[in-house]
Amino acid sequence: MNKINKDNFKQDAYKYGFVTEIEDEKIPKGLNEEVIKLISRKKNEPKWMLEWRLAAYERLKSMEVPKWARANIAEIDFQDLYYYSSPKDFKDKPKSLQEVDPKLLETYEKLGIPLKEQEALAGVAVDAVFDSVSVATTFKEKLNEIGVIFCPISEAIQKHPDLVKKYIGSVIPVTDHFYATLNSAVFSDGSFVYIPKNVKCPMELSTYFRINASETGQFERTLIIADEGSYVSYLEGCTAPMRDENQLHAANVELVALDNAEIKYSTVQNWYPGNEDGKGGIYNFVTKRGLCKGKNSKISWTQIETGSAITWKYPSCILRGDNSTGEFYSVAITNNHQQADTGTKMIHLGKNTKSRIVSKGISAGKSSNTYRGLVNFHRKAENSKNFTQCDSLLVGSNCKANTIPLTENNSNTSSLEHEATTSKISDDQLFYCMQRGLDAEEAQSLIVNGFCKEVLQQLPMEFAVEAQKLVSISLEGSVG
Amino acid sequence: MxxxxxxxxxxxxxxxxxxxxxxxxxxxxxxxxxxxxxxxxxxxxxxxxxxxxxxxxxxxxxxxxxxxxxxxxxxxxxxxxxxxxxxIELPGVTNASYLKQILNAHRKSRGENPIDAGEFLKILKEKSRNLNIPMEMHSRFVNAGFSGGEKKKNEVLQMDLLNPSxxxxxxxxxxxxxxxxxxxxxxxxxxxxxxxxxxxxxxxxxxxxxxxxxxxxxxxxxxxxxxxxxxxxxxxxxxxxxxx
Missing domain, CATH: 3.40.50.300 (P-loop containing nucleotide triphosphate hydrolases)
Incomplete structure (x- = not known):
């Protein structure tokens, strides 16, 4: 009886765990030159792109999987993975939504992302990436009218090669580290955004990543360029089916902000976290980096990390332009056996650069949650400032929270401020809320949402309510 | 009783x-x-x-x-x-949203729908006025940094709101x-x-x-x-x- 209830609970807790029954087409398992050439051919890429991929692969051969993260990672056999999977009828990419397999549209509807424009969330343009391909991008034409390019990166490589060539790999070098280099060799799809000079993008842009095929890795590649004086707010969401195997999502995301430009990048990460015994779940090994290239530019990362068996990501800012600003707002929630090792790097190169880090880690069950961060002031980064706040909240007594903030200050005129707290939800707080009629889970979720408030309020309004619910759902079953 | x-x-x-x-x-x-x-x-x-x-x-x-x-x-x-x-203090939870949530928990147990935002504001204004509570207090976090008097008034406001026996x-x-x-x-x-x-x-x-x-x-x-x-x-x- 107990067992049945538990399974039901699990179903409730992760409601995106279904599989879409759709015929797919895969490139045979394995990592080699042939596979990379096939991926490139499938995407109809120009020669320079293939050469770029192959150069990355050449480099990868001599690189090793990083071992330093505070996580127990099962050995990944990179030859036993599919690197490309797409719905079968995608040989000729559908030109309009009418040509897209209804099953795919249905999938996104089930995930709460209607793709038909008349039904779509007003004010949000969506790029839907299913395994290795983008199935649809909404409001593309409308955005085009004002010069905003929002399309799958595979399409940008063909239609806007100059922009892609100029910026791809300019923030995350091909040789950065094992997973970043792997991504550069085999990346499949992701979004491309270009905001022209002095344009404030009138809509939220958003990409929805879905892993569906089994034994398949997803290698997202996203590139966002905000030209001088422009502004864009971008959001990504991620879900995957419930499976016993661990699946790999290794993304590279690069942001470039030129003079006076601002990019706001938000993530709601809800990959399948594995079951309550720690079986299955996504390995989310992600490299995200933004370059504040121009003066007075600003890049702001906001992330709500609730899914994945292991999360391993450090969305970072390189503050090269004078007076540029980097921000990192993070909520990372781990439950059951989840492991999260996340944080940021703020690299201050320019004068008068500012960065702000607000990290809220919540651990429950037997999970482990680490904040790892680096704030670096270059010798020339005069009068620069950083503020870091790392708060950890423990739910129960079997979980772990670690805070590893590193600082390197080579500038005499710059200043760092660091605050860190670790707390438990107090019995008095729970009792107070329950005395007023909230049950234990409602009370806990109210307190946790309060703890995360500073970060949650950074999200675009359309997603803030969803994120609050997600915070509550992720902790279900953790009340003692 | x-x-x-x-x-x-x-x-x-x-x-x-x-x-x-x-x-x-x-x-x-x-x-x-x-x-x-x-x-x-x-x-x-x-x-x-x-x-x-x-x-x-x-x-x-x-x-x-x-x-x-x-x-x-x-x-x-x-x-x-x-x-x-x-x-007790609840950092990060605004008083207004807290009051609304506890009221809705009681409404739900009576089989009523969650209260409409406009109606809630009306009730909150009226009850706060009776207690000389400035509306500004409701955008602060529950009891956090409240004076002794404000905390007690907030308790009485909750009594009034939840209509206990x-x-x-x-x-x-x-x-x-x-x-x-x-x-x-x-x-x-x-x-x-x-x-x-x-x-x-x-x-x-x-x-x-x-x-x-x-x-x-x-x-x-x-x-x-x-x-x-x-x-x-x-x-x-x-x-x-x-x-x-």
């Missing part, structure tokens, strides 16, 4: 309440007075279901239900309200100056409607000068040692707890 029979309660293996008996009828206002450290607050916490307050013997009947068998939130939904001596006030007068005591008491008196019952736990007479009780009980050594009308409170105030 409430009937406590032969109640024994221990906290962390120490027996605090011994064979307590008390009956409160609808509309009645009872006061329990006792010296500091006598454990009179334990009665309040036990009735509200605070964890670690272990009922070893006896039972409590509230509106014909076995109160002790219920979770704290069920007791609240059933109409029991405990005004805390030290209201039994209100237990645990040392509500502590930390209040004369003016705050007076205005808080006036607000509580407005909630006396002849049906709602009160259990007021206090050390001093002064609160009872504003909220006049029908019955006064003196608590000592884990139980009620003397009961009477409000004149008992004055006598205690003159003679102290030691004299019987």
């Amino acid at each position: 409430l009937e406590i029979k032969n109640l024994d309660v221990s906290v962390e293996d120490k027996q605090i309440i011994k064979n307590l008996n008390l009956k409160i009828g609808p509309g009645e206002v009872h006061a329990i007075m006792g010296p500091n450290g006598s454990g009179k607050s334990t009665i309040a916490h036990t009735l509200a279901g605070k964890p670690n307050y272990l009922v070893e013997a006896g039972n409590v009947d509230f509106k014909n239900e076995d109160l002790i068998a219920k979770d704290p939130y069920e007791r609240s939904l059933l109409g029991l309200f405990l005004a805390f001596q030290y209201p 039994l209100i237990i006030m645990d040392e509500t007068d502590s930390g209040l100056d004369v003016d705050a005591l007076k205005s808080t008491s006036e607000a509580v008196n407005k909630l006396r409607d002849g049906k709602r019952s009160f259990l007021i736990i206090t050390h001093y007479l002064r609160l009872l000068e504003y909220i006049e009780p029908d019955h006064v009980h003196v608590f000592g050594d884990g139980s009620i040692i003397e009961s009477g009308d409000k004149s008992l409170a004055s006598r205690i105030d003159n003679e102290g707890y030691e004299v019987k």
Whole structure:
């Protein structure tokens, strides 16, 4: 009886765990030159792109999987993975939504992302990436009218090669580290955004990543360029089916902000976290980096990390332009056996650069949650400032929270401020809320949402309510 | 309304309440007075279901239900309200959203829909005005950085909002100056409607000068040692707890 209830609970807790029954087409398992050439051919890429991929692969051969993260990672056999999977009828990419397999549209509807424009969330343009391909991008034409390019990166490589060539790999070098280099060799799809000079993008842009095929890795590649004086707010969401195997999502995301430009990048990460015994779940090994290239530019990362068996990501800012600003707002929630090792790097190169880090880690069950961060002031980064706040909240007594903030200050005129707290939800707080009629889970979720408030309020309004619910759902079953 | 029979309660293996008996009828206002450290607050916490307050013997009947068998939130939904001596802070949770959420929890248990945002604001404005609470307080975090008076007013506001049938006030007068005591008491008196019952736990007479009780009980050594009308409170105030 107990067992049945538990399974039901699990179903409730992760409601995106279904599989879409759709015929797919895969490139045979394995990592080699042939596979990379096939991926490139499938995407109809120009020669320079293939050469770029192959150069990355050449480099990868001599690189090793990083071992330093505070996580127990099962050995990944990179030859036993599919690197490309797409719905079968995608040989000729559908030109309009009418040509897209209804099953795919249905999938996104089930995930709460209607793709038909008349039904779509007003004010949000969506790029839907299913395994290795983008199935649809909404409001593309409308955005085009004002010069905003929002399309799958595979399409940008063909239609806007100059922009892609100029910026791809300019923030995350091909040789950065094992997973970043792997991504550069085999990346499949992701979004491309270009905001022209002095344009404030009138809509939220958003990409929805879905892993569906089994034994398949997803290698997202996203590139966002905000030209001088422009502004864009971008959001990504991620879900995957419930499976016993661990699946790999290794993304590279690069942001470039030129003079006076601002990019706001938000993530709601809800990959399948594995079951309550720690079986299955996504390995989310992600490299995200933004370059504040121009003066007075600003890049702001906001992330709500609730899914994945292991999360391993450090969305970072390189503050090269004078007076540029980097921000990192993070909520990372781990439950059951989840492991999260996340944080940021703020690299201050320019004068008068500012960065702000607000990290809220919540651990429950037997999970482990680490904040790892680096704030670096270059010798020339005069009068620069950083503020870091790392708060950890423990739910129960079997979980772990670690805070590893590193600082390197080579500038005499710059200043760092660091605050860190670790707390438990107090019995008095729970009792107070329950005395007023909230049950234990409602009370806990109210307190946790309060703890995360500073970060949650950074999200675009359309997603803030969803994120609050997600915070509550992720902790279900953790009340003692 | 409430009937406590032969109640024994221990906290962390120490027996605090011994064979307590008390009956409160609808509309009645009872006061329990006792010296500091006598454990009179334990009665309040036990009735509200605070964890670690272990009922070893006896039972409590509230509106014909076995109160002790219920979770704290069920007791609240059933109409029991405990005004805390030290209201708890909830950082990051704005008072307005908190008030709305607890109101909706009670509405849900009555089978009603969540309250409409406009209607809630109207009710909040009206009830806040009665208590001289500035609306600005509702955009602050629950009890965080509130003065003693603001905290107590916020408790009374919640009483008013949730419409309980039994209100237990645990040392509500502590930390209040004369003016705050007076205005808080006036607000509580407005909630006396002849049906709602009160259990007021206090050390001093002064609160009872504003909220006049029908019955006064003196608590000592884990139980009620003397009961009477409000004149008992004055006598205690003159003679102290030691004299019987």
